[in-house]
Amino acid sequence: MAGQSDPHISLFSPEEIEFMAEDELVEIVPNMRMDPLNFISGDFGPFFPQIPANVPLWLAMALKKRGKCTIRPPQWMSIENLTHVLEGEREDQGAFQAVPFHYIEISRLLFDHARDDIPDIYMVRSLIEDIRDVRLHKVETNLEKFSATSAVKIAHLSAMEVNVVRPFVVRALQAFYKHDNPVVMSDSDSVTDRQPQTRQPQVPRNAQRQPLKRR
């Protein structure tokens, strides 16, 4: 998406969304002993060789990088489940399948940092890419059916998908809203008062619009 680094256009950067996903728990199998870790974000461990433990993804990746554990890919990342989800996505054009809120970020992080722990990684990877493409295409086609409304509900939309469609959806809904309520709605504020210095152009509008209130 264009302008992803601009916080006014895209609310969260991909890095920030990844940061949130890194708190999701995964199962690791350590190959060393370590005392319990009493973190601010929670208590994890103790760790014993070959005994699986649940830890946040960032911790799993840190241990993995140092060769201290293997990561067990989550259950939903099995070829069986992914095939099932992909079929579901293709069959039902109106709805989304249930996938974890951070499925894109989690799978991406695991592909980058724990590729040797994922059986049939090429297959898994291409399935997830297909699921992602089908879903994004589905969001786009569903957006064509948009109409003037004060709310749009999409079940099972994931974090990254929300972020990708947000600029368009928000502006489209605002445009509809603006046409329904011509008085109250001002132009997208991200443009007009991005900086305090540029606020003057916005002003006469407020003043002039007041008298128009009675339609």
Place this chain on the structure above:
Amino acid sequence: MATDFGEGSTAEANEYETLMSTTDVQLLKTAWRNEKAAPEILQFQVQLVKRATEQIQLMEETVEEFEESGMDPLTVSLYQMDLDRAQFLLRSYLRIRLQKVEKYMFYIRKNDNLRNRLSEPERVFVNRCIDDMEKHLGDTVLSKLPDNYQSARRQSIISEEDDMVPEPQLETFVACKSSNRFVSLRLVDSERPLEMERHDVSFVLYKVIEEKVGVDIDLV
């Protein structure tokens, strides 16, 4: 709720997630997200920020002690990573609020409701910001204009109200999720309420959910 999950595992994972999301870091993450996504400044989380700050300070000391006592460098680095993550959240939370204060300073100061949402240091900050901004605008431009046009907040002396003050745009749309199992929203343009379960993401007019943010609803 589990009925519409084909696999069931995702539903259980979500439930588990809910049970786990009680640490202050999780709460801070939610507050950070809400603050980032909301068009206006939200209520400052006094207690939460206080607790998080204390925990961070304590952890900083602990990590230092670990280093001095010659603890295994791997363990120390893991504690440091945890600390860094918590610090990032806290700093980013405070920073977004400062950005909003800077952007809407005049509006926040004259609006009691908004001013009461600020922390004590933020209130000091908003006053200093306004003083600086007025002094700057006065020195550079306003003092050189005719007498009737010297206000930083009004276009001219005949304006009845502050008509040059940027206001947060509340009639905007935000993406949100229910933080409970289920939430029902009354919409302005529809007879039927909008019903949301945990897995639903909705784009809703901010004004409609304004009071529910941080209670039943979290912004994403």
